[in-house]
Each structure stands twice: as structure tokens, then as C-alpha cells.
Amino acid sequence: MTITIAATNEVLLSSDEQSAARDFVQSLGGHPVQIGSGQDAELPVEVARVFELVLEAMAEGRPVSIEAMPENLTTTAAAGLLGLSRPTLMKLVREGRIPAHKVGSHHRLRSADVLRLKDELRLERQQAVFDVMDLEDELASNNP
Incomplete structure (x- = not known):
């Protein structure tokens, strides 16, 4: 309930x-x-x-909404928070990248784990951008 x-x-x-x-x-x-x-x-x-x-x-006259995050999130809510599709999130659960537990037949994720993964994904994306920039610099220096 x-x-x-x-x-x-x-x-x-x-x-x-x-x-x-x-x-x-x-x-x-x-x-x-x-x-x-x-x-x-x-x-x-x-x-x-x-x-x-x-x-x-x-x-700025914009509306504001503040709410507390529940301790456990549905996979749909967690996927939305992470900016991922639900199937991609479930793949990460199966790979053990983020822990989940079942409530009946449904998976639930701890909000702390979801926020931790969100930070990890942000850092990975940031690193990927830096890697591409380094590769561009390397290619530019090899082609005068």
C-alpha cells in the first residue's frame, strides 16, 4: 500500500x-x-x-517544486532520473552495476544507489568527452 x-x-x-x-x-x-x-x-x-x-x-517567475525522494524507486522512476531507458537500466541491474531488490515480481532500487550511479555516469560521460578531445589533439598534431 x-x-x-x-x-x-x-x-x-x-x-x-x-x-x-x-x-x-x-x-x-x-x-x-x-x-x-x-x-x-x-x-x-x-x-x-x-x-x-x-x-x-x-x-525569474518560474514555478518551483521541491519534494523528498523516496528511499526506494521503481525502475521507471530510476530510469527517468538517470536519463536512461528502462531496458538499459535493467541491463545495468543484470550486470551488477547497480543493486536492486524485488518487491513481489517488481524490481526496486535504493535512491542512494541511483544517485551514486548518476554521478558515475556523469563522470564517465565527462571522461569520454576528454578522451575525444585528446584524440582530436593527437590527430591534429599528426596531420600538419
């Missing part, structure tokens, strides 16, 4: 509020912020980055 609880709050910013959001984003960079109790608190870099992204989108 799956229970979904959704809370939706729509907040539209006026142009003055958008400008204030832009100013606040520029001031976030690792400086202390004042929390509701009036105390200063240092935001961790990751948290400041989340606020920065949210405020940038709001300052």
Missing part, C-alpha cells in the same frame, strides 16, 4: 519581491543568515545552493 500526501502552496512574487529574491541570492554566498529566533546561523554550502536555485527560479 502506498500513501501519498501532497501539500501544494502556490506563491507568486511581485516584481519587487522578485528583485528582493535576486538580491538575497547574491548575498547568500557562504555568509551567516539570521533565522526566525534572531540568531545567526551558517548555512552549509549544499543548503545555500538549494536556496539559491529556488530563489533564482522564483526571481
Whole structure:
């Protein structure tokens, strides 16, 4: 059984509020912020980055959605997060590249494992681009 609880709050910013959001984003960079109790608190870099992204989108008048990722993902959801087709993801599961467990007859993947694989795939793609650039340089130096 799956229970979904959704809370939706729509907040539209006026142009003055958008400008204030832009100013606040520029001031976030690792400086202390004042929390509701009036105390200063240092935001961790990751948290400041989340606020920065949210405020940038709001300052531009774009919609923002924030949600917690479930501990386990379906193969369809994981494939979407990875930018892969579901059959390609299942191939990676069969190869042992990412662990999966079964719930009934369906595979599930831990979100932490999916995010780890996402980082690995990004690094592999980045390395492939560098390899192609090196090959181009090598070919260019061999053909004067």
C-alpha cells in the first residue's frame, strides 16, 4: 500500500519581491543568515545552493517544486532520473552495476544507489568527452 500526501502552496512574487529574491541570492554566498529566533546561523554550502536555485527560479517567475525522494524507486522512476531507458537500466541491474531488490515480481532500487550511479555516469560521460578531445589533439598534431 502506498500513501501519498501532497501539500501544494502556490506563491507568486511581485516584481519587487522578485528583485528582493535576486538580491538575497547574491548575498547568500557562504555568509551567516539570521533565522526566525534572531540568531545567526551558517548555512552549509549544499543548503545555500538549494536556496539559491529556488530563489533564482522564483526571481525569474518560474514555478518551483521541491519534494523528498523516496528511499526506494521503481525502475521507471530510476530510469527517468538517470536519463536512461528502462531496458538499459535493467541491463545495468543484470550486470551488477547497480543493486536492486524485488518487491513481489517488481524490481526496486535504493535512491542512494541511483544517485551514486548518476554521478558515475556523469563522470564517465565527462571522461569520454576528454578522451575525444585528446584524440582530436593527437590527430591534429599528426596531420600538419
